[in-house]
Amino acid sequence: MTKQGKHPTLREVAKCAEVGTTTVSRVINGVEYVEPWTKARVERAIKELGYLPNIAARVLKGHKTRTIGLVVPSIADPFFSSCAEVLQGIARQHGFLLIVLTTQNEREMEREAINTLTQHRVDGFVIAPADAESDELRSLLMRVTVPVVALDRPVAGAVVPSVVADNFVGAKHATRHLIAHGYKRIACLTGEIGLYTIRERARGYQAAMAAAGLKAVLSTAICDYASCDAAIAKMLKGPDQVQAIFTLKNSVTVDAFEALQRRSVPIPGKVALLGYDDFQLAGTVRPAITVVQQPIEELGKTAAELLFRHLKGASAAAMPAKARTRQQVLLKTSLIPRASCGCRPDPSSRGSSS
Amino acid sequence: MTKQGKHPTLREVAKCAEVGTTTVSRVINGVEYVEPWTKARVERAIKELGYLPNIAARVLKGHKTRTIGLVVPSIADPFFSSCAEVLQGIARQHGFLLIVLTTQNEREMEREAINTLTQHRVDGFVIAPADAESDELRSLLMRVTVPVVALDRPVAGAVVPSVVADNFVGAKHATRHLIAHGYKRIACLTGEIGLYTIRERARGYQAAMAAAGLKAVLSTAICDYASCDAAIAKMLKGPDQVQAIFTLKNSVTVDAFEALQRRSVPIPGKVALLGYDDFQLAGTVRPAITVVQQPIEELGKTAAELLFRHLKGASAAAMPAKARTRQQVLLKTSLIPRASCGCRPDPSSRGSSS
DNA sequence: TCCCTGCATGGTAACGTTTCCGGCCCACAA
């Protein structure tokens, strides 16, 4: 119960147990060749002084931090916070610490995050790039000497392995689903079109429409409820009144749903709705909203496993950018048919992703 | 563009710039007394070698990590991930790194998390304790030598300052609101009754009921949809059929809403519903759900500010547990009246908390 | 002329750990 402001050091433990520092180190790290009674003495001293090793010193000496990083746009976003939770768990069971950094999808913050991780000498990290096409990011990543895995969005040029959901196919299938319901005039409300995921989904939508010989109607200027409502208002009037709406992002789906409800537009009677990405109440709301579900857990898990595989593989030799396997993992999405697209409500699928 | 597996060191920069290590250090840390041209040479060398300081060495030398910790039950929980985002932002603008650790509300993981933070010698941390009453936690916290702030849940004995929402009053007001609507038989569905926040809310409910001379009906065995549905089924039959339901937790609110809808019970016609904690679609769903809203942003912000104030105050002298101010910040919650409690739907309040 | 002050710079000792290396002791074989 000795107490002061400073932390006891290994040397103090050694003195207290009347052994050398080497022996204490051996006990801490569970190395062989130390007598049971010596070990007991050391352990008693450790307990007595409340000793906890100083990670900084260990890192400085050993060049291994047992720490990985995660760089995401936002930690408040349920998608990324779920990924973070998964990563955290896997890191923990490998005895690793996870450092999460956010970028708000800004280049500068992303650069800063990578620098921070490098300064902390993390053993590797997972990143959801703000912009897949950024040359700066690519060159930044090229000069990183630890394993990196891209999550949710690949890096152009594939300088790093990536684990992403198949946004293109997911959106294509979803659009086809609407087409199969007999809708002809299907509009698509996007989110930030600058984002890789949104662009891919838009491409999938366009591909499906083109394949069916239908005209694609893309509305890209949706940023909040007002703009979403305005876009929908426009789509509702005139002879080419829209029959179905495909939203590419959670918040847009919610806004569209709200707007349609407020305008008392029957869903799916008058206009059908299908959203990309499942969310908490999508199945509870009336009508329940049909969505494309992303394999969030699997994304996180796969990214983590990939990273740790590289971490183990590269344990001896430092890993030059060239040698990194250019692996691209593409994960399947699934369509959860509920009521809003015109399918009969299926009472068994009240599922939210949680 | 020189490239190899290892990181360049400050000494190598010094050699490259043909100056002493001290000078390089001074340039990096922006200290006075260095000629502009010398500084330029050093900066060129830094850029050329791609030098980034080794944090571990800096920490080892200086005893300051510029790192704070956050210990929460789960990072996937929107409440805590929002807190984390706020903390992250404030830490960043102080030039601090944030390390987030999760406990799943388990004692053992909590202990481990605190140890991890201590080993990393964080300058302070914020914690949402798994169990407010735990003696072990209290003693663990007593021997921590850095500032600590409790978030969302206080620590019994007030060994650390805490920032919590007023769960008791929030629940009391909510219950009164239901009473004011004329409901007599008001049931309360709790979540994990072991949690401080839930207990406080339950107390608030009971207090309001008692004050109105009404009988409190507490159902504490709700853990999933099935149990929630069963509880509601029971409340719906018999002569003492319940008139209003007060749910103390997000997931329970959603389950209750779902159950009532499935059973085609008119809300609020037959049974009114009021939930604790706002959530994304609470205002969009029909009927829109009346909820008690917690000041999430403010909780995080206040905790962060408190922590940094103590961090600055304790910069010189290490802070013994005794000297920590026993500050208790209690933040007000607010009731968002929507349709499910019997209030007329207010079209202006479609608000979700985001 | 000499000393003192103030700026600019460099050498070097820590910080707390791990790890290489070498030493001790004892049993056993020659």
Add this chain to the structure above:
DNA sequence: TTGTGGGCCGGAAACGTTACCATGCAGGGA
């Protein structure tokens, strides 16, 4: 008796940075 080898242990040199001190130099006042 002496060599030998293996189990146990400790001294001390790193790891990369900061900060204390020393040094050198220029200019100004006595």
